Amino acid sequence: MPEQISFSQIEGVSAGNAQNDEAKTGVTVFVFPEGAVAACDVSGGGPASREVPVVDVEKNDININAIVLGGGSAFGLAASDGVMKCLEENSMGYDTHFAKVPIVVQSDIYDLSYGSAKIRPDSAMGYEACKNALEKNSPVSGNIGGGCGATAGKICGMKRAQKSGIGYAAFKLGELKVGAAVVVNSFGDVYSNSKKICGLMNENRTEYCDFLEQLYKTVSEKYAGTFKNTNTTIGAVFTNGNFSKSDLKKIAVMTRAAYAKCIIPCGTMGDGDTIYAASCGTKVPSDVNTAGILATAAMEAAIADAVRSSRISDEEYLSNIK
Template sequence: MGWKFQAKKIPFGSIDGACVGNAQNNEGKTGVTVLCFPKGAKTGIDISGGGPASRETPVLEPTREDIGIHAIVLSGGSAYGLAAADGVMACLEENGIGLDTGFALVPLVVQSYIYDLSYGSATVRLDKAMGYEACLNALKKNNPQSGSIGAGTGATVGTMCGMKQSQKSGIGYYAMQIGDLKIGAVVVVNAMGDVYAEGRKIAGLMNESRTEYIDSTRAFYKIAAPKDLPSRTNTTIGAIITNGRFDKAQITRIAQQAGNAYAGCINPVGTLTDGDTVYASSCGEQVTADVNMAGTLAAEVMAKAIERAITSSQMDDEEYLSYCLDCR
């Protein structure tokens, strides 16, 4: 007897209740990605890295008030990138999206960012205008594309020994459906470690001549002064969205299970130099599903999104190194 339901791949943009938009500065190699929830979405978070970089994330803890948020912002720009959320709030307010407090409409916006100042330009700032543009693009409800766009514009991996031995990464999307349940993942892979797909290394630390891979974990063990690692800032940030109906505690649990994909695909991961974070948002009220099954599927789609972030962003060495600030 066969299974009643089987998982199938679907477009990320087919998940009702959520929309995604990107904006970037291609000269500075930085950008922003906005996930909008016009009707609000119950959202949880799992932070596995020791150096999280974020805005307003404490409101997502299960013990806080159980109200939906209106946008998740994933960005480059390091701490400067937090300015993007101001533009997102302005765009949402103009479009009538937010929490009605009786005196004003207040969009609830959370954000995480990656460090990309070592790639492209360290002086180009991700600002309010770019956040506004990305949010406006999200409200147009286009199906998003993986690659070196949005928050993934300046993402890199395998930075253990500096940018000269690292490789390009980006942002990846993937979604699947089982029965009526839809789950999608978006992730910006900006890892110090190597990235694997089905046990095979697909990006990461290379030797000095860039002719073959070096194992980042083994290189880690040989570092004479681990105290220098905090200068090599890294973060993988992602989000799960689903049309399933889950409360705040359940959606937080789904975020935690989705984080297993980080551990399965990236090594090393979750160090003090990483701000590794997974959001999860429930956008629906009609579809019910077992939280354990949903969390398992969330980890699967996240792993696929990580792979997409790498395969859609690869470029030849000459072009890549031309944007690395310590290679010039």
């Protein structure tokens, strides 16, 4: 049976955070000191992303140096400028002979309806998060970094949704290690072991409501306003398995099953759901199917961690919504 391990036991990747606690937005950076082969699966209809074509299986095999998960919607993509600056100062990047160009991919959640919509992750915040990642601090779950402004269950608006955040989990089977990190900012509700743990509440916020029942009702009454592009669950899986870009694409696609199992609904046109997959560290020989199964299990656990580590009082939550 797989052994659950800490995310920090995944070699070849380190995580760092930076955020504006008053504005409730931030960024999380995953740095690969030795580079990483990577691929990506985008299943949602409204992603905010940067440089994702670099990890397309049809493009050149160029190792990436960092994955950025942030807030601020498309505005927050500016954080990668600071990440690139920090990596360049540390001599990390693709060597073009004239300069080393850091290869940084990024995906953002829409968190402008929580905290301040005027303050978003920028170059300075990206630089700080990257610097923290290079110091190899242990990853932190909850209302930190890219998870600062994450919420879930928003079909009836922010007043009936709940706070979510960023979560981590990892497993080991033999020499193979697979870890997952995820920022849960979903249109749908979040489940763990078939039990709802975050999402749509009643008007008095005393108990959960049935999301799908409300969805069908809302669609029949006012279809046009149901699927707004203000949600996204963004995550990544990391493995020491020796995989090609096409292998990693398959692992990312398999990991999507965790989204489908734990977030109902997911992958809608109102979500920008995205999963990166990266091979880093010792690169042990492994099987794609085994890694995909472990990645799915790790993502399920990370989704639950993102919710449970982000609990705040209703008073605090309501004071920060728009």
